Amino acid sequence: MNEVSLDREFALSLLTDMLRIRRMEEKSAELYGAGKIRGFLHLYIGEEACAVGVLHAMAEEDNIVATYREHGHALVRGISMKAIMAEMFGKKEGCSGGRGGSMHLFDAKSRFYGGNAIVGGGLPLAMGLGLADKLQNISRVTICFFGEGAMAEGVFHETMNLAALWRLPVLFCCENNLYAMGTALSRSESQTDLCAKAAAFNVPTLSVDGMDVTAVYETAKLAAEQVRSGHGPYFLEVRTYRFRAHSMFDPDLYRDKTEIEDWKKRGPIHSFSQRLKAQGMLNEEGFLALDARVGEEVSAAVDYAEAGSWEPVEDLLQDVVSPEANP
Amino acid sequence: MKISYREAMREAMREALATDPRVFLMGEDVGRYGGSYAVSKGFLEEFGPERIRDTPLSELAFVGAGIGAALGGMRPIVEVMTVNFSLLALDQIVNSAAALRHMSGGQFSVPLVIRMTTGAGRQLAAQHSHSLENWYAHVPGIRVLAPATIADARGMLAPALADPDPVIIFEHAQLYNMEDELRNDWQCDIGTARVRREGSQVSLITYGGSLPKTMQAATELAEAGISAEVVDLRVLRPLDSETIIASVQKTRRAVVVDEGWRSGSLAAEISARIMEQAFYELDAPVERVCSEEVPIPYAKHLEEAALPQVFKIVSAAKAVMGKS
Ligand SMILES: Cc1ncc(C[n+]2csc(CCOP(=O)(O)OP(=O)(O)O)c2C)c(N)n1
Numbered sequence: 001m002n003e004v005s006l007d008r009e010f011a012l013s014l015l016t017d018m019l020r021i022r023r024m025e026e027k028s029a030e031l032y033g034a035g036k037i038r039g040f041l042h043l044y045i046g047e048e049a050c051a052v053g054v055l056h057a058m059a060e061e062d063n064i065v066a067t068y069r070e071h072g073h074a075l076v077r078g079i080s081m082k083a084i085m086a087e088m089f090g091k092k093e094g095c096s097g098g099r100g101g102s103m104h105l106f107d108a109k110s111r112f113y114g115g116n117a118i119v120g121g122g123l124p125l126a127m128g129l130g131l132a133d134k135l136q137n138i139s140r141v142t143i144c145f146f147g148e149g150a151m152a153e154g155v156f157h158e159t160m161n162l163a164a165l166w167r168l169p170v171l172f173c174c175e176n177n178l179y180a181m182g183t184a185l186s187r188s189e190s191q192t193d194l195c196a197k198a199a200a201f202n203v204p205t206l207s208v209d210g211m212d213v214t215a216v217y218e219t220a221k222l223a224a225e226q227v228r229s230g231h232g233p234y235f236l237e238v239r240t241y242r243f244r245a246h247s248m249f250d251p252d253l254y255r256d257k258t259e260i261e262d263w264k265k266r267g268p269i270h271s272f273s274q275r276l277k278a279q280g281m282l283n284e285e286g287f288l289a290l291d292a293r294v295g296e297e298v299s300a301a302v303d304y305a306e307a308g309s310w311e312p313v314e315d316l317l318q319d320v321v322s323p324e325a326n327p
Numbered sequence: 328m329k330i331s332y333r334e335a336m337r338e339a340m341r342e343a344l345a346t347d348p349r350v351f352l353m354g355e356d357v358g359r360y361g362g363s364y365a366v367s368k369g370f371l372e373e374f375g376p377e378r379i380r381d382t383p384l385s386e387l388a389f390v391g392a393g394i395g396a397a398l399g400g401m402r403p404i405v406e407v408m409t410v411n412f413s414l415l416a417l418d419q420i421v422n423s424a425a426a427l428r429h430m431s432g433g434q435f436s437v438p439l440v441i442r443m444t445t446g447a448g449r450q451l452a453a454q455h456s457h458s459l460e461n462w463y464a465h466v467p468g469i470r471v472l473a474p475a476t477i478a479d480a481r482g483m484l485a486p487a488l489a490d491p492d493p494v495i496i497f498e499h500a501q502l503y504n505m506e507d508e509l510r511n512d513w514q515c516d517i518g519t520a521r522v523r524r525e526g527s528q529v530s531l532i533t534y535g536g537s538l539p540k541t542m543q544a545a546t547e548l549a550e551a552g553i554s555a556e557v558v559d560l561r562v563l564r565p566l567d568s569e570t571i572i573a574s575v576q577k578t579r580r581a582v583v584v585d586e587g588w589r590s591g592s593l594a595a596e597i598s599a600r601i602m603e604q605a606f607y608e609l610d611a612p613v614e615r616v617c618s619e620e621v622p623i624p625y626a627k628h629l630e631e632a633a634l635p636q637v638f639k640i641v642s643a644a645k646a647v648m649g650k651s
Contacts, residue, residue, distance in 0.1 A: 039450035039625060090450070090626030101452045101625030117454040118412065119384050152383030153415070180384055182360025188383035254359045313632045320621050 004214055004272075008281045012290070014056060014213050015276065018048040018269045019294045021072040024081055027298050028071070028088060028102075032248050036305075037088045039101045040117075042069040046243030049268035050175050051076050053216025054143065054238070057224055061111070063133075063142040065126040068103035068117040069175075069242075073145060079107045081301040091308030098311055099319070119180075120153035122146060123172075127159050130168035130233075141227045143171045149180025151197060152188055160201040160233070167232035171223055172198070174235070175210065177242045182254035198235035210240030211266045243267070333503040335480035335513075336366050336442075340404065343488055344374050347402060350488060353380035353389055354406030363408045364444060364503055390416035390441065394424045394493075397439040402488050407443040410459045410497070417462075424493040425468030436491040440484065446499040446536040446586055447634055453622035456630075458586040460497050460535065461593040464563040470494045471563040472517055475538035477507040479561060482515035490517065497563075499536030499586075517562055520570040526556035529644050530574040532597055533584035534560035537635055541584050544640035551641075553648055563593060571597060572604045579610040580647040584635050589617035614643040 004011055025045050031037045044051070051072040055064070066073045074084055079095050087094025088102050096106045096115070104115040113129065116122040126144030133140045150156055151174065163170050174194055178185050191197050195205035204226065208219040216238055223234040241263040245252040276282040330338075343350045352367060352374075358381040361368035370379045382389040386407060393405035407413045413420070420441070427435045447456035464471045470490060474480045480498070487494040494517070523538065524545050533541040538559050545555040558574050560566065575581045581601055585594035594615040601613050619633045645651055 038627065039452060040455070090629075096625075098626040098629070099452070099624045101450065103454070104452055104625070117452070118415075121454075149384045152385045154385065154387050155415075181356045181363070183356060183381055183383065187359075187381060250360075253361070310628055311626065313628060316619055316624070316629055316632050317621050 004275050004279055004281070006214060011276060011281055014052055014217065015269070015272055015282070016290060016294065017052045017056070017076050018213065018272070019291060020081065020297065021048045021051065021075055022269055023291075023294050023298050024075060024084070024301065025071060027302060029244070029248070031088070031302070037102065038090070039103070040068065041088070041102045041248045042246065043242070043244040044069050044072040046263065046267065047175060047177060047210065047240045048072055049213035049216050049272070050173070050210045050238045050240055051145075053213045054173055054220040054236070057217050057220035058141065058143055061140050063111045063113060063126070063129045063140065065113045065122040065129070065142065065144045066115060067119075067122060067146055068115070069147070070105055070115055070145070071102065074105040074107070074112060077107070077112050078110045079105065079112060081297055082304040083107075085301040085305040086308045089305040089308060091305055092311040093304070093308040097319070120146065120150040120155045123150065123155055123159040126170050127163045127168055130163065130170040131166065134166070134168055139228060141169050141171055141224050143173055145173050145175060147180060148174055148176040148178070148185055148194060149183070149188065151194060160198060160203060160235070163233040164201045164203045167230070169227050169230070170233045171220070171227050172233060172235045173220070174237045175240055176237055177240045179242070179246070179255065181246045181250065184254070194237045195235065203233050203235050204231075205235040205237065207237040207239065210238035211268045211271060213268055213272050328509065329506045330477060330509050331503065332477055332480045332505045333364065333366055335477045335509060336484070336498065337368070339481050339484035340367065340370070341373070343404070343484060344370070344378060347488070349400065349402040350404060351378040351380065351401065352404045352406065353382055353393065355382055355384060355408055357381060357406050362406065364498075364500065367406070386412055386415035387419055391419040391423065393439050393441065394419060394427070394437055397437045397493075398427070398435055402438055404440045404442060404488070407441060409455055410443050410445040411454055411457055413443050420463070420469070420493070421466055425466045428492065429468060437493045438488070438491050439493045440487045440496060441493065442496045442498060444500045445497045446501060447623045447630060448501045448536070450625055450627055450630055452625040456623035458618065460563055461587045461591070463495050464593055466564075468492065469564065470517065471497070473497045473499075473535035473561060473563055475499070475502065475535050475559055475561070477505070477509050478513040479515060481509055482513040483517055486515070486517045497535060501536045505539065518565075518567065520558055520560045520562065520567040522556060522570070522574060523559045524555070524557040526554040526578065528554045528578055529580040529582060529647055530556045530558055530578045531582050531584060531640065531644065532558045532560065532571060532574070534563060534593075535586065537584045537586050540635060540637050541640055543637045544644065547637065547641050548644055551645070553644060555644055566597070566600070568600050568604065571600065575601055575605045576608050579608055581609075582614045582616060582640065582643045582647060584616045584640055586618055586635055588620050589615060590620060592617050611647040611649070614647050616640050616643050
């Protein structure tokens with residue numbers, strides 16, 4: 001068990017954020033069963049250390065681009081659990097006004113550019129955000145999350161090449177959970193060493209154990225510093241695993257149950273709280289108290305979503321084009 | 328025996344795979360996962376990984392590979408998960424599949440079948456719900472099919488595979504669980520529209536996922552004393568003008584129901600053909616019931632408001648009848 005060298009308060013904030021994601025999503029799954037949340041719901045359970053580790057290493061002014069499996073990223077980035085839950089309910093008070101749902105969380109205030117459900121769709125967009133910053137001499141990093149499945153898309157290759165060619169300030173963060181829906185990495189990539197693929201574009205790379213939140217944090221920090229200091233893009237592979245099915249529609253028949261169980265033993269929340277306990281930073285009561293506080297936040301978010309309002313149907317055509325357009 | 332649309336499609340593919348060694352299926356998660364809409368469930372075990380090919384997330388490449396394989400003597404069935412994702416492969420479909428015969432002066436054929444789901448209704452929001460059939464129906468060189476009944480789900484694939492040119496089959500996601508009796512006469516052509524219900528006062532012209540809604544509307548109209556005929560286009564390119572016009576000449580009124588957005592829709596094309604070919608026989612201007620011009624929103628009530636619905640079809644039909 002490696003020593004946690006972070007100060008206690010910070011370490012506990014990492015744990016808290018992972019728990020907030022976990023409990024929010026467990027509740028979402030339940031609410032899906034109850035018909036309160038609909039559409040596609042992709043849970044991040046098991047992968048919490050990625051978003052938490054990486055986003056704690058970023059600065060407030062940085063840009064975030066994420067996928068349809070983005071509840072955790074949105075939450076850690078500072079979108080309130082209430083606004084996320086309301087969005088999943090389809091309520092007006094949701095962070096996308098109820099128009100987006102689970103797959104399309106957005107928040108301009110926290111520079112959270114979604115919530116993209118076209119695999120690979122966020123990659124060029126992130127590069128463009130980096131281009132805008134470079135052209136305006138703004139010192140900012142754009143962080144782009146995507147799954148390893150996206151690396152088979154042509155747009156991944158086109159984006160990496162351009163970002164490297166133009167030395168754009170983008171941190172590409174691949175959350176490698178080994179499966180793209182039912183397709184295992186080894187059955188979709190001729191080169192399964194993802195860093196080797198990215199390195200072909202002359203981009204520096206790092207790979208990290210995504211079950212270890214402190215390792216993710218340290219590595220992301222290093223990578224982000226490189227990007228921030230003008231060295232161009234960086235590719236970070238976070239090796240992780242999703243404990244749940246791909247979506248609520250997935251019968252999950254393509255993985256060995258023992259494989260799932262083995263990964264669960266290394267679960268990011270469980271392993272980190274064990275480490276904190278071993279180092280005397282946390283005891284069981286402390287953990288339970290923390291969990292109870294998170295539980296209250298979840299309940300409050302659900303109440304908020306329940307109490308939220310339905311946008312009037314008369315507003316259907318709003319926000320298709322800008323109300324300020326004056327042709 | 329009743330079977331579902333999904334099972335009918337599966338039976339059609341199973342038959343093709345079992346009887347023609349040139350046929351193979353490829354696409355994302357068609358094998359081990361069993362198909363994202365479970366259409367190819369069990370195929371991997373039955374036909375093996377050579378013929379049931381899971382592809383990486385590479386729509387442009389594997390659709391293009393289907394074109395190449397078709398050129399090279401195979402009869403590929405390529406499955407694209409949804410029409411929204413097919414946009415990543417649009418270049419290969421439009422610039423290669425559709426154009427190769429013509430560009431080569433008739434030397435090359437692309438006997439390829441591309442299947443994809445389309446349509447809204449499951450709160451999947453703006454990147455999973457669109458009806459872009461008309462984008463493909465716009466392009467010369469491809470045939471576009473929209474099976475909307477169990478019999479067509481069972482029957483359309485075989486003639487599509489026999490077609491020397493590329494064929495796109497649109498399966499509306501809302502139809503997969505629909506069940507019906509599969510009668511013995513399911514074998515069909517892929518060139519004509521069908522009258523699904525005879526009527527004398529107004530023609531309701533539709534296709535795909537809107538057919539069940541339109542049939543329901545016709546029932547409600549009958550209860551209100553209006554005799555509606557329902558025309559199922561089945562084939563979106565080339566359009567069977569003859570059947571459409573014959574129906575309109577009989578009823579003298581038409582409502583076109585189309586889940587695509589109104590501007591530049593297939594409904595617009597049909598309406599134009601009616602103007603061109605039956606203008607003087609019309610008793611009222613053609614009405615259209617289309618999707619509202621908004622990316623499909625997530626919230627249920629807004630999604631429903633954005634789409635054609637039975638009550639909208641009924642009121643459009645009453646409007647052309649001069650009743651409200
Ligand atoms: C262009 C495109 N093709 C297919 C899909 C359907 N799809 C959604 S998620 C997914 C798997 C993606 O896997 P990965 O990128 O590894 O991310 P993960 O879901 O594992 O987080 C697929 C095939 C899609 N959304 N977009």
